[in-house]
Amino acid sequence: MIYLDHAATTPLHPRALDAMLPFLNGTFGNPSGLYAAGREAQAAVDEARRIVADCLGARPAEVLFTSGGTESINAAVLGIAGAMRRAGAGNHIITTAIEHHAGLHAAQLLEELGFEVTYLGCDPHGRIRVAEFERALRPETVLASVMFANNEVGTVQPVADIAALIRGYAQTRGHRVLLHTDAVQAPGWFNLDVNALGVDALSLSSHKFSGPKGSGVLFLRRATPFQPLLRGGGQEMQKRAGTENVAGIAGTAAALAIATTDIPERSQRVRALREQLRDGIIETIPDADANGCQENCLPNNLNVAFGGIESEALVEALDAKGIAVSSGSACSNSTWEPSHVLMAMGVPIRRAVGSIRFSLGESTTPQEIAAVLSILPGEVARVRLPVGRGV
Ligand code: PLP
Numbered sequence: 001m002i003y004l005d006h007a008a009t010t011p012l013h014p015r016a017l018d019a020m021l022p023f024l025n026g027t028f029g030n031p032s033g034l035y036a037a038g039r040e041a042q043a044a045v046d047e048a049r050r051i052v053a054d055c056l057g058a059r060p061a062e063v064l065f066t067s068g069g070t071e072s073i074n075a076a077v078l079g080i081a082g083a084m085r086r087a088g089a090g091n092h093i094i095t096t097a098i099e100h101h102a103g104l105h106a107a108q109l110l111e112e113l114g115f116e117v118t119y120l121g122c123d124p125h126g127r128i129r130v131a132e133f134e135r136a137l138r139p140e141t142v143l144a145s146v147m148f149a150n151n152e153v154g155t156v157q158p159v160a161d162i163a164a165l166i167r168g169y170a171q172t173r174g175h176r177v178l179l180h181t182d183a184v185q186a187p188g189w190f191n192l193d194v195n196a197l198g199v200d201a202l203s204l205s206s207h208k209f210s211g212p213k214g215s216g217v218l219f220l221r222r223a224t225p226f227q228p229l230l231r232g233g234g235q236e237m238q239k240r241a242g243t244e245n246v247a248g249i250a251g252t253a254a255a256l257a258i259a260t261t262d263i264p265e266r267s268q269r270v271r272a273l274r275e276q277l278r279d280g281i282i283e284t285i286p287d288a289d290a291n292g293c294q295e296n297c298l299p300n301n302l303n304v305a306f307g308g309i310e311s312e313a314l315v316e317a318l319d320a321k322g323i324a325v326s327s328g329s330a331c332s333n334s335t336w337e338p339s340h341v342l343m344a345m346g347v348p349i350r351r352a353v354g355s356i357r358f359s360l361g362e363s364t365t366p367q368e369i370a371a372v373l374s375i376l377p378g379e380v381a382r383v384r385l386p387v388g389r390g391v
Contacts, residue, residue, distance in 0.1 A: 002323045002368045007151050007185060007301055007359035012251070013210035019254035023247035031244050032233070039248045042290060048253035055260040056202070056219055057193035060303075061136060064218040064236045065249045069205030070102040071182040072218040073145075075229040075240065076180040076201040076223040077106040080142045084178065090140030092116045094177075096157070097344040099147050103182050104340075107145070108182050116140075125293035126155035126345050135163055137169060143179050148183035148190070148202075152357060153292030154301030156190070157181075163198025178224060184208050188259035188362065189267050189299050200224045204256070206248065210362075211255030215248030236248035269298035270360050273369050277358060280303050280373040285380050291347055291355055300360040303342075305351035306380055313383040314356055321375050326357045 003011075009109050023044065029037030031045050045065070053060040066072045077093070082111030085091050095107045097119040107117045118136040120128045128146065136150065144166065149156045159181050166177045181221035183192055186210035194202055201224060206215040220226055287307035306314065311327035318325055338352035347355070358372075 004358045004360060004364070004368075004372065006364075007298075007325050007357060007362035008326055009207045009213065010210045010361055011363075012207075012212060013255050013258055013346075015087075015258060016211050016251040016255040020247040020251040020253055023250055023294045027246075031246060032235070041244075044246055044250050044282060045244050048249045051253040051257050052217055055192070055256045057195050058219050059222065061237060062194075062219055062222055064220060064240050065244060066216040066218050066240060067214055067245070068216040069100075069182070069203055069208070069230070070216075072166075072203035072205070072216045073100070073102040073180075073182050073184075074106045075218055076203055076220070077103060077143070077145050078109065079226045079229055080178050080180065080201060080224060081110055082113075082227040083217050084142035085115070086227065089176070089225075090138075090142045092118070092140045093116045093143040093145065094120065094122045094133065094136045094141060094143045096122065096147065098122050098128070098150055098152075098341045099145065100151055100182060100184065103145055103147065120146075122155075122344050124346050125296075126150055126153045126291075126341065127293055127296070128157055130158050130161050130165060134165055137177065137255045139175060141175075143178050143180065145180040145182070145189060148181045148186045148197075149298045150292070150341060151185050151301075152339055153303045153345070154185075154298035155293040156298065159199065160197050167198065185298055185301070187256060189263065189270075191260075192265055194219055194221070206252040206255060209255050209259040211287065212251040214249045214267060215245055215252045217252060217256070221334055267299040270362065270364065273310075273360055273364055273366060274302050274358075275362075276366070277369050277372065278304070280369070281376065284373065284377045288380070289351070290341060291345065291351075302358045302360075304356055304358070305347060306354045306356065306384075307351060308384045309354040310383070311354055311356050311381060314354075314379060317379040317383050318375070321379065323375065324370055326359070327355070 002163040029041040035380045049063050052063045106356045111117050122128045147159050170176050172174045178200040181199050182203050184205045202219040207213040228239050278290050286367040289305050291303040315327045342352040
């Protein structure tokens with residue numbers, strides 16, 4: 001298989017597996033246990049917290065382990081906004097129309113709970129505009145949630161600029177707006193120093209950086225108002241109840257430590273392959289164009305619109321040839337639902353429904369890219385709808 005869907009998930013790194021194995025086989029204590037087996041598990045969680053904090057430039061007490069990106073994002077958005085409203089700070093949040101559904105649906109839940117939400121649009125490259133963000137700020141704004149990099153088209157968002165703007169707003173008006181970023185797609189490609197970024201909360205999902213599925217991280221800056229999403233025991237410094245997934249936590253820390261090393265080399269190598277793929281596609285396939293920003297983007301993410309195709313047909317055709325990619329649209333009950341991200345970017349619907357995401361990984365080789373470039377033109381031609389029957 002040529003696997004080009006690393007934005008969906010990545011293979012577990014062997015060293016992450018090694019870090020997990022003791023806790024799947026033998027060392028089974030509950031970290032809350034006061035006896036030796038419990039202490040051993042707690043020591044592993046503490047060590048993992050220290051490693052993750054180090055990778056993010058955070059303090060260990062600012063790192064919470066969760067069940068994945070979705071939980072981290074929900075906890076941040078609902079937990080911070082809820083605590084701020086309870087403190088009487090306001091009931092307005094700002095987010096973007098291009099967030100992952102974990103962020104969008106958490107914001108929609110806040111609307112159901114009586115919050116007002118501003119969903120910022122983006123430019124044709126998939127980037128939100130800082131000036132528009134500034135115009136959306138109101139005296140009652142308590143939280144902004146802006147993703148670090150988009151999972152469908154790879155565009156990197158101006159999170160540090162927004163953090164600086166918010167800091168200025170706090171200084172000139174004495175009004176504090178907290179900032180969360182969904183950085184699920186970033187590890188391995190960008191340095192995630194929470195102080196350089198200036199964020200109050202940051203979400204990660206381990207299986208996107210060769211850690212285990214069902215594990216994630218929420219960075220929550222010290223003294224950030226927060227209402228826990230999950231209630232129960234006092235784990236995770238009273239902020240996330242539930243017996244810790246010790247193996248998942250150990251694997252998360254090992255994988256993040258690996259992803260945080262050699263970032264420039266990895267990014268440069270994979271970006272060159274991405275560009276080879278993009279240029280090869282545009283040269284050899286008529287009516288094909290890259291979607292999204294080509295400069296300020298994830299080095300591994302390439303989204304291409306093929307005119308006159310239905311993306312799912314091409315995904316299936318490539319699958320039959322052993323190539324795994326992802327479609328940018330979902331077809332249910334014969335109704336096309338084009339990607340909300342491509343729609344927000346203003347991509348015409350005909351192109352949005354024919355868009356494919358190729359997401360490369362650390363292990364992607366030039367030979368794999370060459371193989372895809374030799375197979376793709378024939379498959380696109382085969383699934384192209386006759387003129388006049390296109391969507
Ligand atoms: N945010 C982004 C940008 C993502 O790409 C994903 C997963 O695709 C998530 C959040 C949700 O992560 P998970 O499914 O691991 O909870």
